[in-house]
Structure formats: structure tokens, C-alpha cells
Amino acid sequence: MKTNKYNLSISSNMFQEKVLELTKKIPKGKVTTYKEIAKKLKSKAYRAVGTALRNNKTPIIIPCHRVVNSNGSVGSYKGVENSKEKIKLLRKEGVKVVNGKLDLEEYLFLDLS
DNA sequence: CCCTTGACCAAAC
DNA sequence: GGTTTGGCCAAGG
Numbered sequence: 539m540k541t542n543k544y545n546l547s548i549s550s551n552m553f554q555e556k557v558l559e560l561t562k563k564i565p566k567g568k569v570t571t572y573k574e575i576a577k578k579l580k581s582k583a584y585r586a587v588g589t590a591l592r593n594n595k596t597p598i599i600i601p602c603h604r605v606v607n608s609n610g611s612v613g614s615y616k617g618v619e620n621s622k623e624k625i626k627l628l629r630k631e632g633v634k635v636v637n638g639k640l641d642l643e644e645y646l647f648l649d650l651s
Numbered sequence: 652c653c654c655t656t657g658a659c660c661a662a663a664c
Numbered sequence: 665g666g667t668t669t670g671g672c673c674a675a676g677g
Contacts, residue, residue: 553673553674554674554675571659571660572658572659572660573659573660576659576672576673581672581673581674582660582671582672582673583659583672583673583674584659584660584673585656585657585658585659585660585672585673585674586657586659586672586673586674586675587658587659587674588657588658588659589656589657589658589673589674589675590658590674590675591658592657592658593675594658602658605658606658607658607659607660608659608660608661609660609661613658613659614658615658616658617658618658619658621658624658
């Protein structure tokens with residue numbers, strides 16, 4: 539979907555908005571994956587989810603550090619892979635991170651309604 | 652418009 | 665266990 543006859547974007551930003559909304563719902567001490575967020579949006583735009591979070595201007599309000607890769611590695615934060623800051627935040631919330639990875643079986647939060 | 656770039660994923664080496 | 669490869673799709677140039 540691109541533009542309408544007035545050359546205005548139709549559904550741009552909606553994707554990002556939804557991503558941020560879902561991210562806000564992740565409880566402290568839990569995480570979710572880029573894939574699960576995309577799935578909730580009925581999309582396979584895994585990468586676009588990352589793009590949306592990168593665009594996030596309010597990292598405190600939007601806890602984007604709780605979004606990780608589906609293989610259990612923490613992924614990136616503020617454009618930096620395996621960000622020390624991201625790991626720190628997660629640990630502070632009670633998530634065990636070992637060697638840049640965590641146990642999804644234990645921490646994955648799926649009920650994003 | 653077309654082309655490139657990613658905070659990714661799954662499968663295959 | 666790890667690295668590479670092709671695919672994915674929204675955004676920006």
C-alpha cells in the first residue's frame with residue numbers, strides 16, 4: 539500500500555504504532571521476539587519491526603529492550619548489537635543473560651492480546 | 652518509481 | 665556449537 543490520490547500515505551506509521559503499542563505491554567522480567575510482534579500484526583515483516591523500534595524516540599516509555607531475537611540472543615539496542623546497556627536493563631529486571639543469550643522458554647511473553 | 656538498507660528468521664552447510 | 669544464504673517487508677534515498 540502506498541499513496542492515495544492526494545499523494546498522502548495511507549497506512550504508513552500504523553505499522554510502527556502497532557509495534558510500539560505491543561511493546562509497551564511486555565511486563566517487566568519478560569521478553570518477546572521480533573517475530574512474535576510481527577505475527578500479531580499478521581505480517582512477516584520481522585525486519586520492519588526492528589526498523590520501527592529503531593525509530594523509537596522514547597526508550598523509557600517504550601521498553602524496547604524487552605524485544606529479543608527468536609534464537610534467544612538479545613539482538614540490538616540503539617543500533618548496537620549485543621548492547622551492554624540492553625543486557626544491563628534486562629538483568630536489572632530479573633532476566634538472566636548468559637553470553638549474550640537468554641532462555642526463551644522461561645522468559646518469553648506471548649499474551650499480547 | 653526503482654534501489655538499497657536494516658535492532659530479523661529459518662534452513663543449510 | 666558457529667557462520668552463510670536467501671528471503672522477508674517497511675522506510676528512506
